[in-house]
Amino acid sequence: MNGTTGAHSHRDYTGSKIGMWLFLFTEFFLFFGPILLYTIFRFRYPQAFIEASRALDTGVGVFNTVLLLTSSLTMALAITAMQKNKKGLTLILLGATVSAGAVFLVNKYFEWGAKISHGIYPGGEALAGNADGGAIFYGLYFFATGLHGIHVLAGMVIIIVAALMVHEGKINSKDFVKLENSGLYWHLVDVIWIYLFPIFYLIR
Amino acid sequence: MDAEETKPHIVGYSVLFAVWAALLGLTWLTVGLSGTGLGSFVIVAPFLIASVKAFLVVDYFMHLKYESGFFKYILLVVLGMVVVVAWLVYQDVAYRY
Numbered sequence: 001m002n003g004t005t006g007a008h009s010h011r012d013y014t015g016s017k018i019g020m021w022l023f024l025f026t027e028f029f030l031f032f033g034p035i036l037l038y039t040i041f042r043f044r045y046p047q048a049f050i051e052a053s054r055a056l057d058t059g060v061g062v063f064n065t066v067l068l069l070t071s072s073l074t075m076a077l078a079i080t081a082m083q084k085n086k087k088g089l090t091l092i093l094l095g096a097t098v099s100a101g102a103v104f105l106v107n108k109y110f111e112w113g114a115k116i117s118h119g120i121y122p123g124g125e126a127l128a129g130n131a132d133g134g135a136i137f138y139g140l141y142f143f144a145t146g147l148h149g150i151h152v153l154a155g156m157v158i159i160i161v162a163a164l165m166v167h168e169g170k171i172n173s174k175d176f177v178k179l180e181n182s183g184l185y186w187h188l189v190d191v192i193w194i195y196l197f198p199i200f201y202l203i204r
Numbered sequence: 205m206d207a208e209e210t211k212p213h214i215v216g217y218s219v220l221f222a223v224w225a226a227l228l229g230l231t232w233l234t235v236g237l238s239g240t241g242l243g244s245f246v247i248v249a250p251f252l253i254a255s256v257k258a259f260l261v262v263d264y265f266m267h268l269k270y271e272s273g274f275f276k277y278i279l280l281v282v283l284g285m286v287v288v289v290a291w292l293v294y295q296d297v298a299y300r301y
Contacts, residue, residue, distance in 0.1 A: 013212075014272070021275060025282045036290060040297050042247065058235065065231055073224040076215065076265040083214045180267070187266045191258045198250030202238035 013177050020181040024188045027151075031192050034144045038199050041136050048133020053204045055120070056141075060111050061201035064104050065193065071100035072190040075159070075183045085173035087166060094163040097186065101156045108149055112142075141200050148192055155186045213270035223264040230257050 042049050078093035119126035120138055127135040162182040165171040171179045234253040240246065263269045268276065 017271070018274070018278075021278065025278070028282065029285075032286060032289070036293055039247075040293070058238070062231070062235055066228065069224060069227045069231065072227075072261060072265050073220055076220045077217060080215055080217060080220065083212070184266055187261050190265075191261050194257045194261070195251075195254050198234055198238075198254050202234060202250050203247050204239050 011175070011177075016177045016181060017184075020184050024184060027188055028192075031144065031147070031195075034140055034147075035195060035199065038140050038144075041133070041140070042199075042203065045133030045136065049137050050204045052134045052137035052141075053200060053202075055115075056201050057111065058201050060107055061197050064107050065197045067100050067104050067107075068190045068193050071097045071104075072187055074100070075186045079176065079180055079183050082166065082171065082173060082176045082179055087172075090166055090179075091163055094159055094166070098156050098159050098163075101152050101159075101186075105149060105152055108145065112145075137200075144196055145200070148189070148196060151189045151192070155182075155189045158182045158185055213267070215264065215267065215270070219264065223260050227257055227260055230260075 074093045074096040078090050078097065081089040081093060115121065115138075116124070121127075122135075122139050122142055127138055159182055162171060162179050165178060230253050234250050237246070237249050237253075262279075268279065
């Protein structure tokens, strides 16, 4: 009944993963749109984009990048640990992954807060006189990083649910595809940040 | 498919740590190249480095390297679509402005 009772339970390991990959491809295209728009406007308003980018703190961006890359490592390690039937280690690594995601979002909160308090947000007074480029840059910045932040939050919820299933034994060393698929989602969130970080913080 | 699919490849801890180290190294490289004023290279290089990083995450952390060929083919279809969509959009933009 619970999928772990024996050889005759209905499970399709490869099918589960194909389904997840197809979903991730749709997610990828969701972010590909804004990234494509960025490249177009970067060539139309090069100077305004460089100036707008310089107002972002590269240090915070680097810190968040290292954080997400490390959380991707702990997620991948958690799957290996589960496959090797090390339940305690799996739970510790999943806890580390969720914690890194939480710190990422706290950083993002302060980063956004600092910009918004200076009137830099879609429709804000600081961008009103900068319709050419600057407003487009920050429009894309808030849209893409906001959408990404929602995905980080969703990924954290998914990993917490997966961790509870590991704790209850519903995910175990024989049946771990749900943990793998949770990991795939988290890694996609990381891959998207790998592109968002340079386009907003580094291309200047 | 065959019975092999029920025994997935277990990626060793050391491999994952090595990939993580490479990802941090590439991050250091791309940050170092930022603002060096090398013309259009400043735009192209971050995308290239990001793509190498994304490939490492997809291949090792997401286990694509160890999956069957089908997973790699659907990824190729997606990458092909990216090229087609980008090309069409750029054509449109170039024609309008």
